[in-house]
Amino acid sequence: MSTTVLPTYDDAVARYEPVIGLETHVELGTKTKMFCGCPTDFGAEPNTQVCPVCLALPGAMPVANRAGIEATIRIGLALNCDIATWCRMARKNYFYPDMPKNYQTSQYDEPLCTDGYVDVELDGETFRIEIERVHLEEDTGKTLHVGGATGRIHGATESLVDYNRAGIPLVEIVTKPVTGLGARAPEVARAYVAELRDIIRSLGVSDVRMEQGSLRCDVNTSLNKPGEEWGTRTEAKNVNSLRSVERAVRSEMIRQAGILDAGGRIHQETRHFQEDTGDTRPGRSKETATDYRYFPEPDLVPIAPDPAWVVELKAGLPERPSAKRARLREEWGISESDMQSVANAGAVELIEETIAAGATAAGARKWWMGELARRANETGVELSAVGATPAQVAQLQALVDEGKLNDKVARQVLEGVVAGEGDPAQVMAARGLEVVSDTGALQTAVDEAIAANPDIAAKIRDGKVAAAGALVGAVMKTTRGQADAKTVRELILARLS
Amino acid sequence: MSDLTRMTAAQLAGLIAGGEASAVEVATAHLDRIAAVDERVHAFLHVDREGALAAAADVDARRGRGEELGPLAGVPIAVKDVIATKGVPTTAASKILEGWRPPYDATIVERLRAAGTVMLGKTNMDEFAMGSSTEYSAYGPTNNPWDLGRIPGGSGGGSAASLAAYEAPLAIGTDTGGSIRQPGAVTGTVGAKPTYGGTSRYGLIAFSSSLDTPGPCARTVADTALLHAAIAGHDHRDSTSIPQPAPDVVAAARLGATGDLTGVKLGLVKEFSGEGAEAGVTAAFRESVEALVKLGAEVVEISCPHFEYALPAYYLIAPSEASSNLARFDGVRYGLRVGDDGSRSLEEVMSLTRDAGFGPEVKRRIMLGTYALSSGYYDAYYGQAQKVRTLITRDFTSAFEQVDVLISPTTPFVAFPFGSRTSDPYQMYLADLYTIPTNLYGGPAISVPCGLSEGLPVGLQIMAPTMADDRMYRVAAALESAVGTLTPPEL
Numbered sequence: 001m002s003t004t005v006l007p008t009y010d011d012a013v014a015r016y017e018p019v020i021g022l023e024t025h026v027e028l029g030t031k032t033k034m035f036c037g038c039p040t041d042f043g044a045e046p047n048t049q050v051c052p053v054c055l056a057l058p059g060a061m062p063v064a065n066r067a068g069i070e071a072t073i074r075i076g077l078a079l080n081c082d083i084a085t086w087c088r089m090a091r092k093n094y095f096y097p098d099m100p101k102n103y104q105t106s107q108y109d110e111p112l113c114t115d116g117y118v119d120v121e122l123d124g125e126t127f128r129i130e131i132e133r134v135h136l137e138e139d140t141g142k143t144l145h146v147g148g149a150t151g152r153i154h155g156a157t158e159s160l161v162d163y164n165r166a167g168i169p170l171v172e173i174v175t176k177p178v179t180g181l182g183a184r185a186p187e188v189a190r191a192y193v194a195e196l197r198d199i200i201r202s203l204g205v206s207d208v209r210m211e212q213g214s215l216r217c218d219v220n221t222s223l224n225k226p227g228e229e230w231g232t233r234t235e236a237k238n239v240n241s242l243r244s245v246e247r248a249v250r251s252e253m254i255r256q257a258g259i260l261d262a263g264g265r266i267h268q269e270t271r272h273f274q275e276d277t278g279d280t281r282p283g284r285s286k287e288t289a290t291d292y293r294y295f296p297e298p299d300l301v302p303i304a305p306d307p308a309w310v311v312e313l314k315a316g317l318p319e320r321p322s323a324k325r326a327r328l329r330e331e332w333g334i335s336e337s338d339m340q341s342v343a344n345a346g347a348v349e350l351i352e353e354t355i356a357a358g359a360t361a362a363g364a365r366k367w368w369m370g371e372l373a374r375r376a377n378e379t380g381v382e383l384s385a386v387g388a389t390p391a392q393v394a395q396l397q398a399l400v401d402e403g404k405l406n407d408k409v410a411r412q413v414l415e416g417v418v419a420g421e422g423d424p425a426q427v428m429a430a431r432g433l434e435v436v437s438d439t440g441a442l443q444t445a446v447d448e449a450i451a452a453n454p455d456i457a458a459k460i461r462d463g464k465v466a467a468a469g470a471l472v473g474a475v476m477k478t479t480r481g482q483a484d485a486k487t488v489r490e491l492i493l494a495r496l497s
Numbered sequence: 498m499s500d501l502t503r504m505t506a507a508q509l510a511g512l513i514a515g516g517e518a519s520a521v522e523v524a525t526a527h528l529d530r531i532a533a534v535d536e537r538v539h540a541f542l543h544v545d546r547e548g549a550l551a552a553a554a555d556v557d558a559r560r561g562r563g564e565e566l567g568p569l570a571g572v573p574i575a576v577k578d579v580i581a582t583k584g585v586p587t588t589a590a591s592k593i594l595e596g597w598r599p600p601y602d603a604t605i606v607e608r609l610r611a612a613g614t615v616m617l618g619k620t621n622m623d624e625f626a627m628g629s630s631t632e633y634s635a636y637g638p639t640n641n642p643w644d645l646g647r648i649p650g651g652s653g654g655g656s657a658a659s660l661a662a663y664e665a666p667l668a669i670g671t672d673t674g675g676s677i678r679q680p681g682a683v684t685g686t687v688g689a690k691p692t693y694g695g696t697s698r699y700g701l702i703a704f705s706s707s708l709d710t711p712g713p714c715a716r717t718v719a720d721t722a723l724l725h726a727a728i729a730g731h732d733h734r735d736s737t738s739i740p741q742p743a744p745d746v747v748a749a750a751r752l753g754a755t756g757d758l759t760g761v762k763l764g765l766v767k768e769f770s771g772e773g774a775e776a777g778v779t780a781a782f783r784e785s786v787e788a789l790v791k792l793g794a795e796v797v798e799i800s801c802p803h804f805e806y807a808l809p810a811y812y813l814i815a816p817s818e819a820s821s822n823l824a825r826f827d828g829v830r831y832g833l834r835v836g837d838d839g840s841r842s843l844e845e846v847m848s849l850t851r852d853a854g855f856g857p858e859v860k861r862r863i864m865l866g867t868y869a870l871s872s873g874y875y876d877a878y879y880g881q882a883q884k885v886r887t888l889i890t891r892d893f894t895s896a897f898e899q900v901d902v903l904i905s906p907t908t909p910f911v912a913f914p915f916g917s918r919t920s921d922p923y924q925m926y927l928a929d930l931y932t933i934p935t936n937l938y939g940g941p942a943i944s945v946p947c948g949l950s951e952g953l954p955v956g957l958q959i960m961a962p963t964m965a966d967d968r969m970y971r972v973a974a975a976l977e978s979a980v981g982t983l984t985p986p987e988l
Binding site: 052055056057058062063064091093097100101102103157293295298301 | 580587601
């Protein structure tokens with residue numbers, strides 16, 4: 001197989017039609033786990049958020065978390081699904097050390113939500129992705145292999161298990177097979193996951209962070225010749241970024257086309273996406289399907305959502321992110337790609353609230369997408385957790401508009417806000433950063449600068465106005481940046497004209 | 498003070514409350530009795546002498562402070578080893594949990610502690626409650642106090658034997674297919690399976706989740722009712738627990754003890770009268786029915802046509818659930834681990850651990866259940882069994898439209914000699930023939946001693962509609978008032 005010559009992507013899509021299917025897992029942001037009262041905080045010390053239930057100690061029993069069921073129904077409704085009036089949890093039986101009960105409490109033939117769709121827009125074209133099912137299950141723990149060179153089980157001397165994640169509610173969203181995408185399949189796959197992420201984020205039920213695994217995607221891909229039956233599919237597991245979703249589909253299409261070109265056949269298998277190379281490597285073979293021996297979970301009573309409750313939840317759904325983006329794009333007067341960046345940064349609501357607090361659209365966007373987004377990136381926190389509130393950002397912008405702060409100093413004020421020193425006005429006062437607007441004091445500084453730089457002053461007098469910049473710089477230095485540069489420049493030119 | 502061990506729980510509670518005996522004296526008497534006879538009976542897997550005396554001292558202290566004590570305060574109790582007891586070894590009579598001390602109490606144990614009962618220790622049982630003779634305990638069988646060469650019933654043989662041997666006045670059992678009632682019948686004691694969901698399963702090591710029901714065992718109906726009342730009621734930690742007030746079984750038992758059953762309609766299960774049962778069992782049962790009629794009860798023959806399929810349905814459902822419930826015993830987090838010397842793969846370690854940790858009956862049921870749930874066979878076995886379960890439930894529902902309770906012998910035969918049925922699992926399974934339908938339906942049932950056959954106890958079973966536990970206690974107490982309790986031979 002290694003000798004297979006890979007075709008180009010264009011060649012592959014010229015000869016084959018792709019069918020893709022996506023299974024997306026979303027970790028819900030409930031305060032407690034799905035079947036017990038343990039907290040779900042990310043990054044806690046291993047095995048500190050566990051109890052007899054999520055450790056599956058003998059005799060322990062699950063009790064369903066209503067918040068998890070509600071979140072699942074809201075996701076289903078947002079994806080235009082039908083909500084079951086009666087369904088059950090099931091047990092999916094298999095042995096794995098990070099799964100405490102050696103069965104996963106999940107749903108099988110009775111999912112909570114079925115038959116929905118998501119419309120995905122790509123360059124003005126709309127692709128409808130049909131949703132097969134949305135069901136609720138629990139996450140497993142995590143295994144850590146130590147003592148080996150690679151961190152993998154091979155060569156490890158010990159395997160450690162952290163059960164903090166075990167039992168966190170997980171929603172699985174499964175698409176129906178998507179056909180007819182042709183060469184656009186990789187992009188549509190990516191756009192679908194992005195849209196899904198935005199929808200779920202708008203519901204407030206998960207922080208949907210792919211890099212932390214709260215949104216994980218398995219990508220199924222198969223190729224067939226036009227007019228022929230669907231080919232054998234492979235499944236790329238745990239693809240952890242939007243970019244990787246696109247790359248995984250693309251590279252798998254090329255790999256499969258190469259095998260089919262050479263007259264080979266595709267093996268149904270699980271493959272692991274490689275972030276470094278962008279291709280997939282074989283994992284577990286699925287030639288013989290695992291028998292999970294599903295059966296209805298006898299420890300939990302059936303779930304029968306009151307139809308009135310479902311109607312209420314539906315009425316309470318937020319505006320669809322794509323519609324909201326279109327509306328806000330219009331209101332803010334920005335491009336689709338700028339809007340996409342805002343959405344990707346999770347800044348839509350923050351900017352909206354900042355505008356509501358009195359800032360202009362441009363002002364609000366500038367701070368959130370500039371200084372604050374940079375800080376969030378550097379410190380690895382969500383923008384909403386960066387340390388500044390929409391009200392504070394609006395106040396900062398107002399101070400700039402009033403001329404009390406210049407842009408540069410406003411950044412220092414923001415730094416103080418983020419550091420928890422108080423509101424912008426308080427930080428400004430405490431750090432003594434208010435713009436020097438006393439023209440008498442400024443005039444003195446200007447005169448000193450002219451006196452100290454006779455050569456430059458001479459140039460300006462000769463009409464070389466551009467040289468004024470150096471004197472502005474000197475004044476700014478003596479005023480510790482707190483002067484309004486434009487005013488300083490005007491004063492210099494007036495003195496030397 | 499050795500006569501303290503011959504008293505009922507109600508009498509003991511009265512003595513303690515009245516200051517005529519201290520809880521420590523009562524506990525000591527029972528602990529001494531255990532020390533004297535349990536070598537021969539082997540009802541206990543673990544005796545918690547220290548814990549018992551501390552709990553008893555606490556009751557005495559509370560009494561000393563003038564605190565009001567509950568109706569079972571200071572009364573000793575034995576708890577089946579399948580129920581989690583904080584800090585006290587809990588093994589489900591399996592090697593795979595040898596030495597495991599749970600970090601938490603089962604809900605019913607919490608309630609027993611709150612009621613002031615004094616836990617003496619953990620009783621022997623068939624491994625993971627799978628069996629009908631307590632011969633499948635990994636720690637050796639329990640001997641029936643009526644005849645030490647015979648089985649004490651199963652799986653709660655230890656609990657029943659502890660009562661018959663006067664080692665404890667009260668015991669907790671669990672009933673998945675008859676494991677409280679059948680041992681009760683063959684040891685001449687009383688055992689009740691409450692309505693499924695009427696007692697919490699939280700902390701009960703699961704065998705078959707949709708069938709398992711913890712329940713009370715005692716030597717008298719009144720004591721059984723007192724214990725029943727102490728453990729029953731809704732538990733938010735058990736999703737299948739019924740969120741309703743528990744029926745007043747204590748008042749019902751008192752009412753029954755007056756011996757008047759006028760206006761009560763008893764249904765005689767046609768399918769369970771005669772065929773397959775030992776003649777002595779049938780005779781004792783018939784005499785008891787006559788006694789009930791003398792108390793004013795009306796007896797009607799009722800046909801429950803699907804009961805004959807209960808046994809096969811049970812032996813698909815229970816092992817299926819067990820195969821899944823027992824999957825957690827893999828040597829990863831607690832209990833036994835075998836083969837972990839660095840030379841073997843994870844799968845091999847799990848496999849070796851389970852092979853060494855589970856006994857033959859448990860393995861048999863895991864394999865049976867795994868097979869019944871596997872794709873391709875699910876519909877033919879598990880799915881079909883669930884349909885039978887529905888039909889049996891309908892049999893009960895329609896029967897209870899005609900009568901108040903159903904009655905039958907508890908078991909088709911008296912205590913059998915050790916080893917006589919272990920070679921043929923099907924013969925063993927027949928021991929629960931009459932008790933299993935109730936588990937599939939979910940209603941309550943009780944076994945009350947109703948006479949002797951060849952010198953060995955026979956039990957009469959009373960089955961009631963779900964959440965009508967009080968109804969069966971009334972009939973049970975009336976029967977007891979007519980036929981009396983049985984006294985086992987001196988050990």
